Amino acid sequence: MPESLPPLNALKAFEAAARLGSVTLAAQELSVTHGAVSRQIRALEAHFETSLFERAGRGLVLSRHGRQLQAGVSEAFTVLRASCRALSRDIEDAPFTLACPGSLLARWLIPRLDRLHRELPALRLNVLASDGEPDPGRNDISAALAFIAPPWPSDRQVIEIAAETIGAVAAPDIAARLTGRPVEALLEETILETASRPQAWPQWGQARGVEREALTRARQAGQSFEHLYYLLEAALAGLGVAIAPRLVIEGDLKSGRLVAPWGFVETDARLCLLLARGTPRHSGEALAAWLRHELTAPA
Amino acid sequence: MPESLPPLNALKAFEAAARLGSVTLAAQELSVTHGAVSRQIRALEAHFETSLFERAGRGLVLSRHGRQLQAGVSEAFTVLRASCRALSRDIEDAPFTLACPGSLLARWLIPRLDRLHRELPALRLNVLASDGEPDPGRNDISAALAFIAPPWPSDRQVIEIAAETIGAVAAPDIAARLTGRPVEALLEETILETASRPQAWPQWGQARGVEREALTRARQAGQSFEHLYYLLEAALAGLGVAIAPRLVIEGDLKSGRLVAPWGFVETDARLCLLLARGTPRHSGEALAAWLRHELTAPA
DNA sequence: ATGGTAATGTGAGTTTTTCTCAAGTGTCAT
DNA sequence: ATGACACTTGAGAAAAACTCACATTACCAT
Incomplete structure (x- = not known):
């Protein structure tokens, strides 16, 4: 049963302080006060029952144990940062797939798709027709457009666009x-x-x-x-x-x-945008805003 | 400025849940309730604005993004666990170096060293004479034995052995x-x-x-x-x-x-054991207990 | 020497996070 | 149906982390 991990936030403070060689700089990077970082490092030292830094007058120098720990921790944090960043990018870059009832798609949305792509290029919108159920059970759908009457489903975010x-x-x-x-x-x-x-x-x-x-x-x-x-x-x-x-x-x-x-x-009933779990809120809001504008504009 | 790390404790919960495929098992491993793990995972999903698990009826299955994240995170945590464990072992196995005034060393401790080694083999004791200052400024000293009068230094742990x-x-x-x-x-x-x-x-x-x-x-x-x-x-x-x-x-x-x-x-004055920063408390206590026993024993 | 500056350490109190408890919901198997 | 099991969630409690202000120490220039 893999356990026996030191307090992770203390490791974060240690990693920053070790990398920057300074409690104060680490505190700036982490957006906290130097006191907070100092305490975290003490907590880590207490955990290992060893001193990780030599207090060298005005600054800090890693001790032998501190160097040993830094080697592993900085590698692990680099991996962590890289994979979290990669995931964030992938999510950011993922196309937004909108499910839409076929008739609305054909008669209203498709004629406006070109403008939508031009005005919201970052959204990278895909559309597909959802015949039947308005609710996207499928995993690759970011949101569904549908006319639904109250009460609205509580298990997913609903953004109201207009009255039907x-x-x-x-x-x-x-x-x-x-x-x-x-x-x-x-x-x-x-x-x-x-x-x-x-x-x-x-x-x-x-x-x-x-x-x-x-x-x-x-x-x-x-x-x-x-x-x-x-x-x-x-x-x-x-x-x-x-x-x-x-x-x-x-x-x-x-x-x-x-x-x-x-x-x-x-x-x-209202025309609503039903966001799938995990769809970035701001993407949904952006699309909803565009839809509202398009509906009220004289066009 | 490397920042942009997700909440680490949430990552810890995610890593355990992903590895074990269950919120409940992860909670057991982390010694918290399943509710806590559930929340941490939600927090992480909110951070990335995506869903990391598919709620598959009674259990959890990693989503595409979840798998992607797990790859990096589990690697990073493996590194972390390994290096922390290695450090703990090194600290545990490190010899205990005791500084002792020369006269006390020669006339009292050395005749008893053999028994000390036999009765506290795990301590792996080294002794060296500290002429002059009783306070170990040197880094490779675990503790110092000395007769000191109150007030005792507040910057290091002091274990009292006996009256002088x-x-x-x-x-x-x-x-x-x-x-x-x-x-x-x-x-x-x-x-x-x-x-x-x-x-x-x-x-x-x-x-x-x-x-x-x-x-x-x-x-x-x-x-x-x-x-x-x-x-x-x-x-x-x-x-x-x-x-x-x-x-x-x-x-x-x-x-x-x-x-x-x-x-x-x-x-x-008292005969005291002054622990260096980072010396495991229990090592010091073990040695102190042995010293006390040796002083009071008829021997 | 002496005072200024720049760094870390720490005590006390507060804020924020995290956890627990208990109830809710949905799924699966009998 | 019914019970067992697993995840989710709301509210309050507990714990962790942070901030503030001050203390301490070392370095440096005058």
Whole structure:
């Protein structure tokens, strides 16, 4: 059972003092007072029951035992410093891998990736689509972008980016029949939704005052898709009225390929960045700041 | 300026946990609770902003970064353990060098050296005569044996062995003229003393009730020697009456070569073992215990 | 010599770190 | 399910480390 190590902080003080030949200089290097270093060295001498330095008037000189100890300790500390430094560099240089729902990735993030790379080059961002679960169990993912509703998971850091707004959207030909008419007109159309967000229509409906029962019946008569991506393709193809986060379809609204006859409502969900364990906080904050800016900018 | 070392105690906990693959086992090895080790590892992960272990259900597995760190750290700790262990061994095995006043060495210690070596073989004792200063400035001396009066030096450990007793002694032919007579008979003899203990005669005289002035005059008429060793040779040669510690002349008393007509008195001085800086306390205590035993034993 | 400077050593009190205890959570095996 | 086991975590206690101020010692220039 390897034990029998001397107090390590005392060794650190000794190593510095031995290398610099001075308690005072060692104290400066370690950012403490000389008294602290002096005490640590005494503690080490007490541990070994020997004197490590000869007190030579104004300065210190290593004793025979001190020299012997320094040989091993300085070698060990050099190794330690080198490997810790190497690890820090590797961590610093590691690419930041962001998992992102496929639809958001394709429709919102990818068009902005070039600018993101230009404005945050140090991040060395990789993106990949996370279909299904928003939570990165995989080890090589630094963070995940996802719409999640409270309560947020407590086992990883969560950075809030923006509120989610959702709305009913449809291709222009369908929308033409709805614009300007009361919300109930919706019930005459084919309702499209995703299995992953069963609360989306009810939430929107409540905010817009659609009768709950009627909406449920209309949904049952409509169609459900596995992913938001397919839902949006269906809406674009004119199959019916879909419910979708504004963010994802922003481009489609602008180009006129989709229209939201009754606008958008805010939900309790938020667009969040979920940091994986061990992802540097500042990297996550940098990305979050960029995302926020990009969302509020007129662009 | 080499700095940028992670917290060393956290590294120690990490090293043990990585080597043993378990927080609990590491805690046992380090003699702390598993909670403490867990925290230290978290601190290290926070330092590097990465996760060093994958929490694999019931146990821990090193992550990629953890493995990278372990490589360097375990090497460094191996070096550290080896060199500290080597130093401890060297210190443990180092011979114990005792400085001792020449007269005490020759007349008391040397006759007992053989037994001392036999009874304390682990001490690996060397002895050398320290003429003059009782204080070992020399680096290769582990301890010094000396009669010293309070106050004792505060800058080194002092172990008290026994009270000093001194007495007036003379060769048998002189002593024959004194034995049985009052102390004042002393004043008619040649007084011998050492320059190194000018207080010896006055102390003895006061205890025995000799008039101070008369004694001072007698001393001025007598002879002073540089060392106790010469003083005793003079006494043995019948040059006069000497004052000497009982311990030093014990052998001479026993053999009848010296006689103490009025016995011995205790002084405020003590036979002490002065430990040099860095001498293991237990070595000093062992020697002191042996010396005490030898002094009180009938032998 | 004498005073100035520069270094280490140390006593007392405070701050910071680390540890323990106890409860919480998740996993595995029966 | 249930118990055993292992890691995590919050709060308070214990221990270590640090700072401050002063003491001590040696060197050096005047």
